[in-house]
Amino acid sequence: MKKKYGFLMSAVLAAGTLLSGCGSADNNEGTQNEGGGEGNKNDFKVAMVTDVGGVDDKSFNQSAWEGLQKFGKDNNLEEGKDYKYVQSTAASDYQPNLSGLIRDGYDLVYGIGFLMQQDIQTVAQQKKDAQLALVDSVAVNENGEPLENVASITFKEHQGSFLVGLIAGMQTKSNKVGFVGGVTSELIKKFENGFKAGVKTVNPDAEIYVQYAEDFASSEKGQAIANTMYGKGADVIYHAAGATGNGVFTEAKNRAKNGEEVWVIGVDRDQHEEGMPENVTLTSMVKRVDTAVYEVSKQTMEGNFPGGKVTEFGLEEDGVGIAETKDNVSEDALKKVDEYKEKIKNGEVEVPKTDEEYETYVSSL
Secondary structure: OOOOOOEEEOOOOOOOOOOOOOOOOOOOOOOOOOOOOOOOOOOOOEEEEOOOOOOOOOOHHHHHHHHHHHHHHHOOOOEOOOEEEEOOOOHHHHHHHHHHHHHOOOOEEEEEOHHHHHHHHHHHHHOOOOOEEEEOOOOEOOOOOEOOOEEEEEEOHHHHHHHHHHHHHHHOOOOEEEEEEOOOOHHHHHHHHHHHHHHHHHOOOOEEEEEEOOOOOOHHHHHHHHHHHHHOOOOEEEEEOHHHHHHHHHHHHHHHHOOOOOEEEEEEOOOHHHHOOOOOEEEEEEEOHHHHHHHHHHHHHOOOOOOOOEEEEOOOOOOEEEOOOOOOOOHHHHHHHHHHHHHHHOOOOOOOOOHHHHHHHHHOO
16 A cells, blocks of 8 residues: 655754663553643653563663653653553554553553554554554555554664664674564665665675564574574674564674674664673664654643654654764774765765665665
């Protein structure tokens, strides 16, 4: 089905380091705003439903929860009552979890991850007075038109992935790097193709291994794939696999203990700590899910719920980029990153998202 929607570029982003933590999944009764009118922060309630990766995936879901925590604390909301998360252990949990939060009076309910698109669409059309938000995809009706009671949040992951690809291409010593994806999808292909394009831009002779786990919640699969790639000579692996990526770190740390020099590039948030104490995190592609959740929550509380719109976060909006922790990145690589950030922003470089665009990009180098 062809999707027909326009993009609203969000220019107002919340800055600063967001705090980590975990939350309560208890249900609480409350009163929902009617008709998306101006909210009162004293009675505003917001919640999120995780995908199967869980809130402590050290990646995508955790970043979203950090954004919601910061929003709640900044507005003196009570955790577990005014703001909270509900964890999904299986895809069959998505719809009842979303519906339960709406029933409990939450003014804004997030579905975290493109895997929830169908369930968000179903719930939104069943409960038209509800205000929902979908991260990483666009909620549409049967005609491909945006649903007016869903705020869709997307990112230019390919741009950020390109930047860490530049770093991988410049710092690999074996000339072999890897990409581990979660589930084969249009979204994760953006990570893959942006990364490969960055590698090839600075290192045309590099060999790139690609494998998908078809799972966002299996560290065992991530470790097995990483074991194979490192075994074939890759010394840098970029993962876009949620909790599955934790296994890539485990494998890298095990090898580092045995004296091997291998690296992991993290995703979604600064994953420097995941590589410690062996210090195997080269850098991370930071995707500001936390910022997006904070901003859309703020807009909604202030009576400006962006329903029916697509808010897209890219380099220009500081929605994607490389992590603040840069200890292991060479000065030359950082200079190259800055150079290409400007080229991407001014349109001189168009980063590929699809396999076809990638092939066209590489042939033009």
